[in-house]
């Protein structure tokens with residue numbers, strides 16, 4: 215309570231995780247690209263992989279802009295990773311989707327804590343967090359709802375109720 219005086223006074227114990235950090239995700243990603251380019255790599259933007267052919271000792275990767283020969287393909291396509299794998303044959307995994315929404319609090323509100331505050335995890339995941347961000351605004355979320363697909367869906371008012379009810383027993 216001395217470190218984070220705004221915690222819920224009903225909190226009886228906390229687990230401190232000093233390795234948890236808050237980053238500016240845009241800056242982190244652009245720095246990763248810059249480092250790669252500094253070390254002789256190339257970055258291509260707005261380019262979509264449309265086919266991958268195995269050519270024995272290498273792969274031929276076709277995009278909407280060109281064709282590349284490479285010895286290694288790293289599939290890091292996030293929610294599209296199964297589609298990329300399917301370009302080479304029968305996918306070895308199926309993705310299951312869970313949607314979460316965050317509330318972005320007004321910048322006029324003071325920060326509640328200087329650290330991310332996690333609740334005890336629930337069966338659906340890490341639970342509703344309080345996240346102070348680098349911009350000075352804070353986030354509360356996410357809720358967690360299993361969904362059939364990852365097609366963007368409208369923000370749902372129920373998400374706010376979900377988070378409020380989960381937060382009744384929370385640390386903040």
Ligand SMILES: Cc1cc2nc3c(=O)[nH]c(=O)nc-3n(C[C@H](O)[C@H](O)[C@H](O)COP(=O)(O)OP(=O)(O)OC[C@H]3O[C@@H](n4cnc5c(N)ncnc54)[C@H](O)[C@@H]3O)c2cc1C
Pocket residue numbers: 261262263264290291292293294298316
């Ligand atoms: C609102 C929100 C808040 C989050 N907050 C946190 C957090 O606080 N902490 C945390 O640890 N995680 C958080 N996450 C989760 C985190 O963002 C993801 O786990 C992470 O971004 C996944 O990274 P990735 O590189 O695997 O996939 P992605 O970031 O999804 O990257 C996949 C990339 O592949 C590209 N791609 C897909 N198909 C093709 C194709 N055919 N050709 C070329 N490129 C393709 C996509 O354009 C994309 O750039 C959050 C996620 C969301 C949505």
